[in-house]
Amino acid sequence: xxxxxxxxxxxxxxxxxxxxxxxxxxxxxxxxxxxxxxxxxxxxxxxxxxxxxxxxxxxxxxxxxxxxxxxxxxxxxxxxxxxxxxxxxxxxxxxxxxxxxxxxxxxxxxxxxxxxxxxxxxxxxxxxxxxxxxxxxxxxxxxxxxxxxxxx
Numbered sequence: 001x002x003x004x005x006x007x008x009x010x011x012x013x014x015x016x017x018x019x020x021x022x023x024x025x026x027x028x029x030x031x032x033x034x035x036x037x038x039x040x041x042x043x044x045x046x047x048x049x050x051x052x053x054x055x056x057x058x059x060x061x062x063x064x065x066x067x068x069x070x071x072x073x074x075x076x077x078x079x080x081x082x083x084x085x086x087x088x089x090x091x092x093x094x095x096x097x098x099x100x101x102x103x104x105x106x107x108x109x110x111x112x113x114x115x116x117x118x119x120x121x122x123x124x125x126x127x128x129x130x131x132x133x134x135x136x137x138x139x140x141x142x143x144x145x146x147x148x149x150x151x152x
Contacts, residue, residue, distance in 0.1 A: 021083075042120060047097075064093055
């Protein structure tokens with residue numbers, strides 16, 4: 001595939017963004033959803049992942065992850081129904097999660113979080129306005145939340 005074809009496909013995907021990406025809707029105060037009613041104002045969750053890539057030899061050091069793989073860092077933001085709200089791909093694998101997050105909130109067309117709303121994040125990110133991460137040093141066990149036995 002030529003670079004020109006790639007750009008045509010990319011342009012088409014970008015034009016379809018309004019169909020492919022969901023609009024964020026926060027959890028309401030009167031939510032009856034057993035999982036989400038505790039998270040009033042939450043839009044969903046975000047996290048980063050790595051996708052292995054091939055890059056020129058001279059660029060491999062920048063794309064090498066802490067585990068030694070050559071990858072790009074992709075940050076995905078999803079709503080409560082696991083639909084994508086925002087995706088940013090292309091950061092080098094060596095980039096820290098917090099650095100990629102700073103980039104998406106500082107971009108003119110980046111992720112916007114109204115005051116009073118937030119996203120859930122993992123411990124790779126820090127608590128801050130618009131982001132809620134778990135307490136550091138606390139071990140959470142999925143079995144404790146299994147089948148609604150021990151609701152929060």
